[in-house]
Amino acid sequence: MTNRVAVIGIGNILMGDDGAGVKVLNLLPDNVNKIELATGGMTLLHELEGLDKAIICDAVDFDGQPGEVRVFRPEEVDSIKTLGYSLHDIDILKVLELAEKLGQLPEVVFIAAIQPVNISFSEEFSPEVEAALPELASQVMKLVKTA
Amino acid sequence: MGDINIYVEHLTRVEGHGSIVLNAKDGTIEKVQWQVTEAPRFFESFARGRTHYEMAHVTCRICGICSIGHTEASLKATEAAMGIQLSEQSEILRRMIKAAENLQSHVLHVGYLIAPDLLGVGSVFPLIESHPDAVLKIVSLHRLANEMSDLLAGRTVHPTNMIPGGFTSIPTEKQLKALKQKLIDAVPTFNEVAEIVLANAGGLPNFTRETEFIALTSDDEYAIYDGMIGSTDGGKWPIEQYLDITNEFIVPHSTAKYTKHKRESYMVGALARFNLNYDKLSPLAKQWAGKFGLSAVCHNPYMNSVAQLIECFNDVETTIGWIDQLLEKGLDHDNIVAKYEVKAGTGVGAVDVPRGILFHEYTYDDKGICTKANCIIPTNQNHNNINLDFQAFAPTIIDKPEKEIELLLEMLVRAYDPCISCSCHYLDVKWKR
Numbered sequence: 001m002t003n004r005v006a007v008i009g010i011g012n013i014l015m016g017d018d019g020a021g022v023k024v025l026n027l028l029p030d031n032v033n034k035i036e037l038a039t040g041g042m043t044l045l046h047e048l049e050g051l052d053k054a055i056i057c058d059a060v061d062f063d064g065q066p067g068e069v070r071v072f073r074p075e076e077v078d079s080i081k082t083l084g085y086s087l088h089d090i091d092i093l094k095v096l097e098l099a100e101k102l103g104q105l106p107e108v109v110f111i112a113a114i115q116p117v118n119i120s121f122s123e124e125f126s127p128e129v130e131a132a133l134p135e136l137a138s139q140v141m142k143l144v145k146t147a
Numbered sequence: 148m149g150d151i152n153i154y155v156e157h158l159t160r161v162e163g164h165g166s167i168v169l170n171a172k173d174g175t176i177e178k179v180q181w182q183v184t185e186a187p188r189f190f191e192s193f194a195r196g197r198t199h200y201e202m203a204h205v206t207c208r209i210c211g212i213c214s215i216g217h218t219e220a221s222l223k224a225t226e227a228a229m230g231i232q233l234s235e236q237s238e239i240l241r242r243m244i245k246a247a248e249n250l251q252s253h254v255l256h257v258g259y260l261i262a263p264d265l266l267g268v269g270s271v272f273p274l275i276e277s278h279p280d281a282v283l284k285i286v287s288l289h290r291l292a293n294e295m296s297d298l299l300a301g302r303t304v305h306p307t308n309m310i311p312g313g314f315t316s317i318p319t320e321k322q323l324k325a326l327k328q329k330l331i332d333a334v335p336t337f338n339e340v341a342e343i344v345l346a347n348a349g350g351l352p353n354f355t356r357e358t359e360f361i362a363l364t365s366d367d368e369y370a371i372y373d374g375m376i377g378s379t380d381g382g383k384w385p386i387e388q389y390l391d392i393t394n395e396f397i398v399p400h401s402t403a404k405y406t407k408h409k410r411e412s413y414m415v416g417a418l419a420r421f422n423l424n425y426d427k428l429s430p431l432a433k434q435w436a437g438k439f440g441l442s443a444v445c446h447n448p449y450m451n452s453v454a455q456l457i458e459c460f461n462d463v464e465t466t467i468g469w470i471d472q473l474l475e476k477g478l479d480h481d482n483i484v485a486k487y488e489v490k491a492g493t494g495v496g497a498v499d500v501p502r503g504i505l506f507h508e509y510t511y512d513d514k515g516i517c518t519k520a521n522c523i524i525p526t527n528q529n530h531n532n533i534n535l536d537f538q539a540f541a542p543t544i545i546d547k548p549e550k551e552i553e554l555l556l557e558m559l560v561r562a563y564d565p566c567i568s569c570s571c572h573y574l575d576v577k578w579k580r
Binding site: 012013036037040041042097098 | 209
């Protein structure tokens with residue numbers, strides 16, 4: 001059986017480096033199954049269902065160097081984001097937890113993260129993040145290719 | 148009586164957030180406030196210089212939940228500015244897409260945010276342990292609403308196939324028939340979820356403060372896609388007069404603009420639509436309104452969540468009706484987009500998105516380039532009303548334990564389903580040691 005693999009891009013391209021997870025999808029080959037989730041929040045739950053492997057690209061503040069690329073499993077981190085009153089500020093780690101509890105989490109989930117510098121209203125990336133996008137794409141491709 | 152100092156801050160670093168502040172001394176409230184510090188999104192600056200064709204694709208990224216609503220408000224503004232007339236088929240399909248968004252957002256809000264409050268758990272996570280069947284039902288309904296958006300709009304978030312004048316693609320008759328069957332099959336699940344909410348609706352505080360409700364209203368339908376601006380204080384206005392309704396102003400404790408119309412504040416959202424359009428609700432929706440004892444005009448903001456649930460039934464039933472209408476006439480696959488000439492003009496577009504009435508206004512030059520834009524989102528129209536609700540409600544609950552006061556105020560804000568920080572989706576993590 002063919003593994004069902006998808007690369008899921010998360011972020012808002014109108015909010016500076018937050019859009020890196022979406023923009024990197026453009027750097028991946030056409031034969032990769034790409035899902036531009038963008039600011040879809042809870043919709044992630046439904047995109048995950050039926051996948052064997054999900055690679056989630058997102059801007060992540062992990063106290064790294066500006067533009068640093070890091071690949072990790074969700075269980076390696078704790079979210080320190082506080083959820084607010086609405087659905088808009090959804091935390092993808094929470095969505096993954098929900099998927100797991102519902103038995104809908106793919107067997108393999110990676111987060112391909114890039115350390116943002118500037119998350120504010122802009123359609124431009126910071127130079128560090130812009131320069132690191134090819135590295136993010138190459139890390140994602142390694143994850144796509146490994147069984 | 149001891150002093151009470153509540154400060155519920157939902158810090159999310161860069162993007163906006165709302166905080167609840169309550170200070171009381173010897174049982175007397177000194178300060179109670181809903182504070183919003185939202186980073187301005189400079190809507191006008193990113194709209195200016197865009198071609199009319201790009202506007203909907205860019206502005207739909209203002210919000211991940213109301214992405215469809217922003218697309219439609221944007222397209223309507225562009226179509227109004229250039230005098231573009233949609234075909235009847237396109238009008239129906241746009242309405243169905245609007246219903247899909249409403250359904251999807253309401254199921255999420257009631258299912259993931261309100262149900263935990265009503266069932267006395269902190270979030271949806273303990274709910275999976277305590278009420279697994281209910282959560283699975285909610286997830287299946289959310290999935291259906293997403294499938295509906297994917298089919299009709301090309302994509303649930305940041306839809307792809309709606310363009311000025313119509314569509315780039317439309318579903319087939321076979322797909323519409325399948326969707327209709329899925330909606331019919333989902334009605335029992337909607338009923339079951341509504342039963343759960345009804346059984347626990349006693350958890351919704353009985354708080355009433357008279358206010359003005361503003362929503363789209365129409366003589367022909369339950370207005371979420373089109374209509375005039377209506378007020379429960381009386382009056383109807385064409386959407387082009389939206390600035391006379393919203394009257395934006397600034398206050399020191401909020402970076403978001405406040406609005407007011409005939410009174411000190413007004414409310415928008417599902418309850419406002421319910422209050423203004425009750426007569427046009429579908430039969431099953433009316434039946435559920437009766438079961439919840441909800442009648443127009445209801446002034447209890449906590450009932451906004453119930454109004455959302457009632458709208459879900461309306462969305463399902465009206466969509467089934469629209470599918471029948473389309474199938475009866477037969478789909479026209481050859482004329483899915485209207486021909487038009489790019490020209491200079493100004494236009495206003497309004498839709499009633501899940502959180503309330505939304506306005507976009509654009510001015511284009513003769514090349515179809517945007518020279519001026521304005522956008523007024525529902526949540527900003529509600530902040531002022533939330534604040535006044537706080538001032539009226541807090542004194543009535545001040546003798547309760549601090550944690551309970553905090554929860555009741557949080558529930559009040561949640562009932563409005565605010566959109567205060569949907570612009571960013573980055574993660575913030577620390578490594579496990």
